[in-house]
Amino acid sequence: MARLRSLFDPFLLALLATVLAATLLPATGTAKIVFDWLGDIAILLLFFLHGAKLSRAAIIEGAGKWKLHLAVLATSFLLYPLLGVAARAAVAPAAPVIADGLLFLTLLPSTVQSSIAFTSIAGGNVPAAIASASLSNIVGILVTPLLAALLMGASGGGGTADSILKVGGQLLLPFLAGHFARPLIGGLVERHRALVFRVDRGSILLLVYSAFSAAVVEGIWRRTDVGGLALAALGGLVILALVLWLSRLAARRLGWPVADEIVLRFCGSKKSLVSGVPLAAAIFPAGQAGMLLLPLMIFHQMQLMICSVLARRYAEAAPRR
Template sequence: MQSLVKRLNLDPYMLALVSMVVLASFFPAQGIWAQIADRATDVAIALLFFLHGAKLSREAVIAGAKAWKLHLATMAITFVLFPILGLGLRAIPGLDANLGTGLLFLTLLPSTVQSSIAFTAIAGGNVAAAVCGASFSNLAGIFVTPLLTALFITGQSQGISADPVIAIASQLLLPFVAGHLLRPVIGGFVTRHKKMVGYVDRGSILLVVYTAFGAAVLDGLWQTVTLGELALIVVIALALLAVVMTATNLLGRAMGFAREDRIVMLFCGSKKSLASGVPLAGVLFPAAQVGVVILPVMFFHQIQLMVCAVLARRYAAESAELEAKGEAASA
């Protein structure tokens, strides 16, 4: 089975996410099991952000913080350009209202951390700046994403309530701060057991996806979302990524950034975090709505990984060619 997955170039984690959707579609948690799943999900989300806080290295942040113009430009792409595009996407005629909300919510999310740094490293970019920029984006997302969600989504229909603020503080911010404060004590353990921490990280997301889709299925998800709408989401996600990557490249050149920093902007600015998006959606939206809202996030997540993998290899080849030319010139 593993060899088949490798031959088909499939992402095992994406397959696991799809499996959770299928499982929730046929066997959603109900009754007492739904209550148990909800409590387990709350614990999983808190643990997820606790580990995020424990993994955040102050040294890496300080080392990369010098490139403040780069970080401001990247944050502007993440939290200004993307939301502007999201407001336009939500207004597409004939699109299901909840899917439109999901598209807008997607554009309000912070950048990824691990994959942004990994792709930057492969492409020959400024890794220290990528670590700093991705970490800043995720930290800012704990505050900025709920605020933007309240302004553009929930605030329009419900009024801005204190409930999401309390939920964010108790489920996300406090565990994150606690994990970071305990980093001197548990940082070594987290670093030595990256694989185990990764399983906890991904397992938490899988649990949230299962409970979210289970609640949505019981509320009639597959009676309201059609295959045509799912195909439309894929097309929109591809177009959104293309527009943002083009704008990012043009902005980086206009601001006179070096090639290594433009690579950081590309891979940190154009990405959206599934790891942050799923638990944030679970906190910010009603349980029955979460499953539909995170559908665009899941599609965009997979598309961005495939596109960025191709671009990273292309940049790596260009970096090797430039290095070879430099060595030949100095010889």
């Protein structure tokens, strides 16, 4: 039972319940206006907390592995988008909504908590994982909107440069405010981790409900069927398998120790649902954002299951190494 729970993220149940609620009772009229305002507040709060949770000392401790960090960034924001473009071209004729969602998930930064947790379980370089995953999230605040503008035409109705500056300011400023406030509120954040976690997840659920409500009104379930969801799962699985294989191949060709190989595979292969939901809400119109999130939610669960198994295999091989 414990192993089953480690493979299945309970947060996924809450996400599915939120999607069901948005499908049966979408927010319209005045309720939509209220949820749009709450969504904007949730985005600010999320990135403020992300900044407040970021430990500068941990990043400095792992910052010496600059080649490893560049490799993680290249995997997240170069290799993944290339595979996303190919996946979009392959899936678009059958399911254009799913194709766009697959491309969008490849543009996102790495996860933080789960990447570090899997690196620790596998016996990898944890300080380097903290630095790599944190750097990926900071870079992603600006790079993900830029890639979305270049590859998906997400210009927000204005010029691409204006859109990038607007989104970057909307996300980066609260992130920096939270990080620079860490000396004042860092102790409070650490003492109330459970509360911060609930606020974090609650904000994500609020954004998912708002985005899916708009998507339901625009007819997401008329444009997506079971076959489309299967394509999302298959496309995400193929992309993840290729990234995990290529990252291991690169680490071994470069002669890196296994501890660094683990960091590259876990930090480079993961895509953040926690960052992806507010990024989608900030970059795209509400209805389009909701449609883009389906492949990401499916991918979120797959990466947890596969990386959990992979981490245990590394741990079991550690004594032989």
